[in-house]
Each structure stands twice: as structure tokens, then as C-alpha cells.
Amino acid sequence: xxxxxxxxxxxxxxxxxxxxxxxxxxxxxxxxxxxxxxxxxxxxxxxxxxxxxxxxxxxxxxxxxxxxxxxxxxxxxxxxxxxxxxxxxxxxxxxxxxxxxxxxxxxxxxxxxxxxxxxxxxxxxxxxxxxxxxxxxxxxxxxxxxxxxxxxxxxxxxxxxxxxxxxxxxxxxxxxxxxxxxxxxxxxxxxxxxxxxxxxxxxxxxxxxxxxxxxxxxxxxxxxxxx
Numbered sequence: 001x002x003x004x005x006x007x008x009x010x011x012x013x014x015x016x017x018x019x020x021x022x023x024x025x026x027x028x029x030x031x032x033x034x035x036x037x038x039x040x041x042x043x044x045x046x047x048x049x050x051x052x053x054x055x056x057x058x059x060x061x062x063x064x065x066x067x068x069x070x071x072x073x074x075x076x077x078x079x080x081x082x083x084x085x086x087x088x089x090x091x092x093x094x095x096x097x098x099x100x101x102x103x104x105x106x107x108x109x110x111x112x113x114x115x116x117x118x119x120x121x122x123x124x125x126x127x128x129x130x131x132x133x134x135x136x137x138x139x140x141x142x143x144x145x146x147x148x149x150x151x152x153x154x155x156x157x158x159x160x161x162x163x164x165x166x167x168x169x170x171x172x173x174x175x176x177x178x179x180x181x182x183x184x185x186x187x188x189x190x191x192x193x194x195x196x197x198x199x200x201x202x203x204x205x206x207x208x209x210x211x212x213x214x215x216x217x218x219x220x221x222x223x224x225x226x227x
Contacts, residue, residue, distance in 0.1 A: 029139075029143045032135050032138065032139050032143075033139070035131075035135055036132065036135050036136070036139070039128050039131055039132050039135070040132060042128060043125070043128045043129065043132065046121065046124055046125045046128060047125060049121060050118070050121040050122060050124075050125045053114065053117045053118045053121045054118055054121075056114045056117075056118075057111070057114040057115055057117075057118045060107065060110045060111040060114045061111055061114075063107050063110075064104065064107040064108060064111050067100055067103060067104045067107050068104065070100055071097055071100045071101060071104065074093050074094070074096050074097035074100060075097055077093045078090045078091075078093035078094045078097065081093060
């Protein structure tokens with residue numbers, strides 16, 4: 001990037017609004033990364049060209065100062081020539097002074113342009129530095145917010161697919177189902193217990209032959225013993 005290219009980019013850099021750009025972007029995290037790449041690349045060019053413009057300003061200022069000094073010398077020499085009675089030499093020196101005065105006007109204009117360019121470049125350079133610092137500070141926070149936003153979006157989609165049932169409602173349903181299953185299990189246990197009791201009674205009374213034989217033998221023994 002040449003000096004003229006840099007000067008052409010500086011107004012855009014100064015007018016750039018990071019916040020507005022991030023608000024319009026679908027993926028601010030990617031945009032921040034890209035802006036950092038672009039700004040750091042531009043910063044190196046702007047820094048180099050700013051230094052060149054500053055050097056031009058310094059040189060223009062020096063040339064103007066030298067011209068002023070030479071004008072002063074011509075003025076002093078003309079006065080000395082006139083004092084010495086050499087009016088012709090004084091005239092020549094004053095003509096040279098007037099020529100330098102015209103040159104000085106051009107040098108003054110060049111200095112003003114150089115100073116204007118220097119201010120423009122400095123402002124652009126400082127804006128880039130501040131922008132880079134701001135982006136570096138916001139990068140991690142922005143990425144964290146984006147991750148949270150994406151996670152929340154996914155949660156919202158999942159909830160929508162589930163019929164907008166909240167987590168608490170889902171838990172209540174599972175709890176009710178578990179209680180119902182436990183109640184059914186308890187009923188089955190009670191039914192099994194009742195079934196076992198009936199079978200025991202059946203075994204106790206259904207076979208009655210053994211008990212009757214014993215009673216008959218006991219009665220026979222009482223008769224024999226006269227009891």
C-alpha cells in the first residue's frame with residue numbers, strides 16, 4: 001500500500017463504526033477475528049506511511065525556516081549595502097529577497113498540506129490502535145456471549161419439539177408414572193400374599209384324612225382304657 005492509497009483509506013478508517021458493524025453481523029465473533037486481521041495489517045502500512053508524512057512535514061518546516069533565514073540575511077545585506085552607499089547592490093539584494101518571499105509562500109503552502117496530512121495520518125493510526133485494543137478486549141466476551149446464545153437457541157428448539165413442555169412439567173410426569181408403577185407393584189405383592197394364604201388353608205383342610213384317622217385311634221384307646 002502506497003502513501004496515496006493509505007491517505008485514501010484513512011477517512012474510511014476514521015468513519016468506521018465497529019459497534020454498528022457488529023450489530024449488523026450474523027456472526028460477530030468471526031467478524032471480530034477478521035477485523036483484527038485487517039486492522040493489524042493496515043496498522044503496519046499506516047504506521048509506515050505516517051512516519052513518512054511526519055518526515056515530509058519536518059523537512060517542509062526546515063525548508064521554510066531556511067528560507068526565512070535567507071530572507072533575513074538578504075534584508076540585512078541590503079541594509080548594509082545601502083549604508084555603505086552601494087544602492088545598486090542593495091537593489092540586487094532586495095530583488096533576491098522578493099524572489100525568496102514568493103518562494104516562501106509556496107513553502108508555507110507545502111508545510112500546511114504536510115501538516116494536514118500528518119494530522120490525518122496520526123488520527124487514522126491512533127483510531128486503528130484504539131480499535132484493535134477494543135476488539136482484543138471484546139473478543140473473548142463476544143465469543144462467550146455468542147456461545148451462550150447458540151446454546152439457548154438450541155434449548156429453545158428442543159423445547160419447541162417437545163411440545164413446549166417445561167423441564168418441571170416433564171419431571172412431574174415422570175414422577176407420577178413412577179408412583180403409578182410402584183402402586184401397581186404393591187398391589188401385585190398383596191395379591192400374591194392373598195393367593196398364598198388361600199393355598200395354605202386349602203392344604204390344611206383339603207386333605208383331612210390323616211386327622212380323622214388319628215381321632216378314631218384316640219377314641220378306640222379311650223374305650224379300651226375305660227376313659
